[in-house]
Amino acid sequence: MSFSRPISPIEQGYLASAPFLPPFAIQLLVEGAGSIDAAALRQAVAVASEASPGARLVGRGRLWIDSGEPPPVTVLPSLDLDGPALRRPFDLSAGPLSEVLLVTGDPTTIVFRATHATMDARGVLVWATDVLRALRDERPLGARSPLTDDALRRRVAPSPARLSTPLRWPTPLVGAAAHRRHRWRRAIITGNQHALVARTIAAIGSAAGRRSRFMVPVDLRRHERTLAATGNLALPVFLDVTPDQPWAEVHELLLRALAERRELAVSAAEGWADRLPRPVLRAGLSAAERLSRRWDRGICTAAVSHLGRIDLDAFSTDTFNARTVYTLPVHGPFIPVSFSTIELPGHIELTMSHPTGADRAAESLMEAVAAALAPKADGPAPPGARTAPPGARTAPPGARTAPARPGGTSAGDAVGPTVLDAFTRCVRQNPDAVALIGPEGTVSYAELDRRADVVAERLRRLGVGAGDVVGLLADRTPAAMAALWGVLKAGAAYLPLEPSYPPSRLGFLLDDAGAALCLVQRPFVDRLGPRRVIVIEDLPLAGAAPPRTTPAPTDLAYVIYTSGTTGRPKGVQVEHRNLVAYADWALPRLQVDENTRYAFFTSMAFDLGATAYFLPLLAGGSVELVPGEMTPPVLRQIIEGGGVNALKLTPTYLDLINRLDVAPARFRTVVVGGEQLSAAVAARAQRLFGPGCVIVNEYGPTEATIGCVVGTFDPDRDGSDGVVPIGEPAPGTEVLLLDRDGQSAPPGAVGEIHLTGAQLARGYLGRPELDRERFVRLHDGRRAYRTGDLGRLRPDGLLEFVGRSDDQVKVRGYRIEPGEIATVLAEHPAVAHAVVLPHRPAHGHIRLHAYVTTRAPVTEDALRTHLAGLLPPAVMPAKIAVLEEFPQTANGKIDTDSLRAVFRDDAAVSPVADGSDPTAAVVAGIWSQVLRTPVDATDPTADFHQLGGDSLTFLEMLDRVFRQISSATGDDFLTVMRDVTATPTLGTVCRVVRDAQSGRHDS
Structure with a gap:
């Protein structure tokens, strides 16, 4: 049976407006890591659109009918929010009036587009979810109801009220109220907030500084929760807000409007849209739009919509891991600014549409709203935040600290503005001291310095300098170390490359970093193809003058790529000052001095090894280079050889050493990082290396420069079970543990680790979207790195790593x-x-x-x-x-x-048992039905909003609760609604239900 439905009055208005306000489309974007096969996506779109024929509509007179043609899928290499792909209007005389864009660049993005004349945002979300279900070979849920907003309103309210409050025409915040061209802005806000619409409105109202009117689209599906329809089923309510009105009062205004079902009121404009021929309606709207633009007036200050909380599992497949979902607000007639919000695990997507020509005002408004929505801390040191250890000297973000070094010299004095200052000082003080030890002999500080000068001079002759990136493809050899220091002396940044990478990956990294050329060891030249290279073995060992200029602290020192969990490798930009901030605390804490010799045996392409090849050369110590593949005999030689007395390695390597049955010789420090360190591995290593060796657990993502949280294994404290804590932040670093709503996690609770301080990298090379997602701004304006790691604060004040948030x-x-x-x-x-x-x-x-x-x-x-x-x-x-x-x-x-790959089959897991409290059991059951997720009746702290609820489901939940287990009156309901709004937990709802049943509730 073919699908058709009437074109509603609101849709008639949309059709009339579309020609002069393109694209007038609902656009839902899903970003993630991994890949989507284009052919598989086309098939999935066809299957999902068969189940939801609202995606295949064409107009015929006063009807929408099913064209039978699946929406097209277009593959794009990249996407620009201001580019033509997202601004293309739909041809209303042809069909279907929806499409899908597949962006294969990074991040992989699927864009679902549909004209607003056929779908609202919830409808596009329903369709998009089914497309992903089809991609996972799951049966689409489908949405075949032909119900329109007008029909649903009449069914819910047979005699709908007329919109009695006259529309005002407030002055827009950003000017140009009805401009035909517009721009989008996007902000990613760490944490989650309930009452998000009210908070957003309050922030805009405060920025406006005057009484303002807001339009809030309300999804009519809330009146029939089983309704499966993709059509336009959103109608507005209007709220008048004063500039000093707190968000809680705005939230109560909105909840009252929803409780009174004001969205069901009919406006006079709908009657005109239903009676007038479309050309006449179009002419009238066009004239009104010109007057609105001339008078600089709109029907509201801003429109604020909320698509609810989205489960990213619904948008992921075996090959694609969804990271975020957001919408681009429709720029409608007479509405100067539109905001759209979506809540996702751990963050909020905030997008804004505004007229062109008002960029400065719009940017200021966006910043004000984003700041208001950011999580608030309780004072300068909220619970769950850890600063430097007691007694350590700290400094504000961006400043360095200088803990005392052995012998009374401060690390800050020893390092200087850049690492080159410390290295040069070591060369001058003891030029004949051994800097490098390799299979072919030793290299003194003076010799390493001369060889680095040769590299620097060659690079300068080729025009390489500050801001340039130079590839470095070499094994762990003296020539490689000279090349590294030569790049730094030339003022450029080095890009370390792993020789075992396939040529295609090496080429990608060099191209992505924009590397001017590559310093390469002769055995690896053929891996780079026809690229501009310098063979480092061909360079003379001396004969160049020292460079005349030195890099600034804010210049790049290196770019290092990490895959992490985002699919495409991302280049982390580390500045000299970031590296100096690390060396400032690491030199004294890791006991690095002129007698230290680190073994360097890990890949240069991972910053774990930077401890081994940087720190000794900043303190007059030495580095033993271990080229080639690491094998147990080589590892045994390092441990038992007698020269090496310090290691930096992963827990996996340390566990291997434990099982080699070796006899270490005079080790001072073993630094462990990169993975969680178990107490059993640390305890065995402590016994193996002896009580004189310090086992240091160092934590820090690449984006925070090697390591920024540090702890020492204590056998008496840590024992041999469980895990070793990662310790305390290094001086100059602050750690905040934030929960899923962006609030400070209390001691003992798990929170996502956020880092601030001088070690934060500049950001990702050429990845502004990823920068906004990971390098976030806290409520006080500080820049923080959102690690994705989870931690908890132990009773002894130490931090413990517990896993990944994206796991x-x-x-x-x-x-x-x-x-x-x-x-x-x-x-x-x-x-x-x-x-x-x-x-x-x-x-x-x-x-x-x-x-x-x-x-x-x-x-x-x-x-x-x-x-x-x-x-x-x-x-x-x-x-x-x-x-x-x-x-x-x-x-x-x-x-x-x-x-x-160890397991190939599936297995079942057991469900959670229900509670025994009858009231809690009934309330939890209602919550489970409304939220469509199991709710534990034994947990009174379960929070309705944290479980996925929003304002609409909150009202539905209360309505069901009081209809099923209470006889409260309408006044009681509103009073209870106010009480529960402040603390929307299972325990609170059960308490007010019991009070209402016993008649104790104040009316």
Whole structure:
């Protein structure tokens, strides 16, 4: 049966407006990591559009009819928000009036577009979700209802009220109220806030500084929750707000408007749209739009819409991991500014549409709103935030600290504005001291300096200088070290490359970084193809004059690529001042001086090794270079050779050393980083290296320059079970633990680690969108790096790493941190190390799989018994594998892809049991129905908004609760609504229900 439905009066107005306000389209963008096959996407669009024929409509008179043609899919290499792809108007005389864009660049993006004359934002979301279901080979849910806003309104309210409040024409905030051209702005705000629409309106009202009118589109589907329709089912309510009105009062205004169902009122404009021929209506709207622009007036100050909370699992596939979803607000007639908000796990997407020619005012307004929505801290040091250790000297962000060095010299004095100052000082003070030790002999400081001068001079002759990036493709050799220092002396930044990478990846990194040329070791020349290279072995060993200029602290020192969890490698830009800030605290804390010798045996392409090849050369020490592949015999020689007395390595490497049965000789420091350090591995290493060796656990993402949180393993404190805490922030760094709503996590609770301070990198090279997502602004204006790592503050004041936020998964509606489960699993006395990973099968729910290495025989049943005593059933792993060792990647970390291949089949997980309190059980059941996710009746702290609720579902929930288990009156309902709004927890709702039942509630 073919699909058709009437064109509603509102849609008639949209059709009449579209020609002079293109594109007048709903546009939903899904960004993520990974890839989407274009052919598979076309097939999925066809399948989903068959189930939701509203995506295939064409106009015929006063009807929309199904064209039978699937929306086209266009593949683009990149996307520009101000480019033509997102501004193309739809041809209303042809169909279908929707399309999909697939952007294969980074980030991979799917854009769902539909003319607003056929769909609203919720309708596009329904269609888009079904497209992703089809991509996962799941059956689309479909949306075949032909119901229109007008028909639904009449069904819900047979005698709808007339809009009694006359529309005002306020002066727009940004001018040019009805301009035919517009721009979009986007902000990503860390954390989540309930009452997001009210908070946004209050922020705009405050910025306006005068009484303002706001239009809020309301989804009529709230009146029939089972309704599956893609059409325009959103009608507005209008709110008048004073500039000093707090968001809580605005929220109450909105809730009252929703409770009174004001969106169902009919305006006079709808009657005109339904009666007038479209050409006449178009002419009238066009004339009104010209007058609005001339008088600089609009029907409201701003429109604010909210698409609710979105579960990113619904937009992910086996090959594509959705990171965010946002919409581009429609720039409608007579509405000067439009805001759109979406809540996602850990952040808010805020987008804005405004007229061109008002960029400065619009930017100021956007900044004000974003700042108002940012999470607020309780004072300068909120609970969950950790600053420098007690007694350490700290400084504001951007300044350096100078802890005392052995011998009374401060690290700051030793380092200087750039690392070149410290290196040059070492050359002058002791030119004949050994700087490098390699298989072919030793290299003195003076010799290394001369060779670096040769490299610098050659680069300068080729026009290389400050701001340029130079590739470095070499093994760990003296020539490579001379090339590295030569690039720095030339004022440029080096880009370290891993020789084992395939040529295509090497080429991508060089091109993406815009590398002027590449310094390359002769054996690797053929891996670069026809590129501009300098073979470092061909350069003379001396004969160049020292450079006349030195880099500034704000110049780039290096660009290093990290894949992380975003798919395409991203280049992190580290400045000299960032590197100096690291050296300032690391030199004294890691006991680096002229007697230190680090072994450098990890890849230059990972910053874990920078500790080994930078710090000794800033303090007069030496570096033992270990070229080639790391093997157990080579590792044994490093440990037992007698010259090396310091190491920097991953826990996986340290565990390998533990199992080699070696006899280390006179080690002073072993620095561990890159992965979580188990207490068992650290305890065994402490016994192996002896009490005189300090085992240091260093934490820090590449974006915060090597390491910025540090702790020392204490056998008495840490024992041999569980994990070693990452410690305390280094001087100059502050750590904030923020929960999913962007609020400070209390001690003992898990929060996402945010870092501030002098070690934060400049940002990602050529990735402004990623910069906005990860390098965020806190409420006080400070720049912070949102790590994606999860941590908790222990009772002893130390930080503990518990996993990744992007590893967080939802299993049967429950948000689960695999890292926390791994921590509990590692507490079993037989477990040496544990990893828990999510597994997404082709069909069905996500499963958790656990992998362990052991130091004593243990069965899977024994491990399950251990977990059952400490974890709820919902978070129990479906499978547990006991392995002899973990597979490793090129940089010595655990190879999670190989681990995932251990299991091929699926398994079920147990559901969570209901509570025994009758009232709580009924309320939790209603919450589960409204939120469409299981709610634990035994948890009175469960927060309705944190579980995914919004203003509309909040009202529906209260309505169901009081209809089912209370006889409260309408006045009681509004009073209860006010009480619960302040604290929307399960316990609060149960309390007010009991009060209402007993008649204790004040009316």
